[in-house]
Amino acid sequence: MPTNQQLKTCFILCYSNTSVYLPIYLVTVDKRTKNVVILAGEETEIEIYPNGLWRYV
Template sequence: MPTQEQIRTCFILCYRNTKMYLPIYLVTVDKRTKNVVILVGEETEIVIYPNGKWRYL
């Protein structure tokens, strides 16, 4: 289950990416690290850490 910070950040990032007409292909939680992973467009991967911080991979 994602944390409140991850949920908030995920919503903001998904909103920003779909506003640029990029498709969101996958949103999932990595069970080992508890990170939320978002696959956007053809080659963009975003990781959201449990504290709500995020980065592109």
């Protein structure tokens, strides 16, 4: 289950990506690291850490 910080960051990032018409293909939680992973568009992969910080992979 994602943390509250991950949920907020995930919503903001998904909103930002879809506002520029980039499709969101997958949002899931990595069971090993507890990071939220977003796959968007052709090349965009975003990882959100439990503290809400994120990075492009």
